[in-house]
Amino acid sequence: MSNIAPLSPLDITRAPEGGDVGPVQSGWRLALREFAANKLAVIGLAILAFFVLFCFAGPLVYHGNILNTDLASTNLPPGAGHPLGTTDVGFDELGLLMNGGQAALEVGFFAAVIGIVIGALWGAIAGLAGGILDSVLMRVVDVFLSIPFLFIVLIVAVKYGASVLGLSLIIGAFTWLVPARLVRGEVLTLRVRDFVSAARTAGSTRWRLIGRHLIPNALGVMIVNVTFNVADAILAVAALGFLGFGLHYPTQDWGDMLSNGTQYIQDGYWWLVYPVGACIVLVVMACNLVGDALRDSLDVRLRRR
């Protein structure tokens, strides 16, 4: 605006005070621009993209032995043929990392999706219904939030054995609570807005109201929550594996690998501990970075103008 020439009062092409006039941008596009301007968020997204490629495309290119015990090559330090060394039964550590990462990412993703779907519906119904139903539904949320969920996950995993699907279901069953509260809060503020009243006056059914008007408007809150839930789920799976109740051969998980490496920490077999530890920390950190950035960019109040 610094080089605007002095103009006659009648000139209506002049930009008004306060900034350039451009095409109106949608909220999503603004949010996307905001997100891309956040360096940490882009780094987080890059880390996540790397790990998805590493875990799912990596095994197509790199074939490490992760199935057959090979007693001739146990506990080898990183070197030719085994870029990250081998374990106590001769499995290739790099191959295990890829395989274990698949499980971690799958459980993280599925658990978060299950959690968000249940949570969004629960919260929307509670917020829209109000009254007694609302109180009952939210007390149920309080009950579930008070249960130390890792304990329950452990108890169930010990009995039925852990699998990717089982873990996703049970972690998902305990991560819909925070989304339910958030979505209910959003719905409570949205339902008195004019466009919802208009839709209701026009004869929308309750489900159409939830599906077409309330959920899409609460989507921002939900997306932010999904990223944090993915991080939590990955940490939970790692804890389960570390305690020895995680996934079973031939599926590996990162926590199990760490606990295995712990036995050899006094022998100095660092490659059994630190690479897998770094993987867990990086993925969880990336999720948190992306989540933080999404929250900043989707929250209109925090947006830089």
Add this chain to the structure above:
Amino acid sequence: MTAYVIRRLGTSIVVVLGVSIFIYLLLHIVYPSPAIDVLGPHASPQAIASWNKQHGFDDPWIVQYLRYMNNLLHGNLGYSYKANQSVAALFAETWARSAYLSGISLLFAVVTALPLGIFQAVKRNTIGDTVVTSLAFVTYAMPVFLLGLILIQVFALSIPIFNYQASQFTSVFGVMGDWYSMTLPIGTLTLISVAGFSRYMRSSAIDALAQDYIKAARAKGLPERLVLGRHLVRNASLPMVTLIGLSIPLLLVGNLIVETLFNYRGLGLLFYNSLQNVDYNVLLAYTLFGAVLTVVGNLIADVALTVADPRIRLA
């Protein structure tokens, strides 16, 4: 105020009842009867059936639940068929050690996070703030056991100044004096909590710094030391009250993992061992105990915040 506390107490009781029903039902579905564990894997179906009948395990679950709750209210937590002891006796042996580990870690976490958050808020967007924020962010993303392992590697193996195993003293006073063994487990649990607390503390201190009473205190010429000490600390530490109450689930899980990692004989290790040999009554009692503790923590946090902050005294 009193009305609010009573209402809040009422909700908590309802939630505790709901929690007990849910946990009991879930464990009942997962482990319907301990008969096999008592009679051995080769017990005949008739023997199992008669044992179940004798001990009331063939009643409808709701009857069993009510009987369990009745026993619970009379201080009977059930019997551990694996340890051949009552669950109450097992808890009595171990609870003090766990309470010490959690309590002192929580205390250290609070006295670290408070000044740290205020330091970050006062020096915000400087190198010091960035370093602390980054460290907290990395620690926050770290599984508890990995942090413990790194501490063991650095402070017990590379530079052997501490023990890699927690104190094995039976008496809690022995444990308290044994800093050689207790520093690493306490340090692990403290660091994990600090990582969670400090970001809240930082933002709450930043909010408080922008308030008018801080400007007023500065404008009347109060030395910065007093502005921070008298006006900022008290207001910025309000959210801490809530955080401590809400950190109980995190502490319980941290306890479980730290005790397992450092072989510390507390409730967490008891739970872990009970998981391995499917000691149903211990699992049930400890999960219930954890849930009740969580509810009580929330309740205390809410009430304490209302007492501490006159602005939110509702009723």
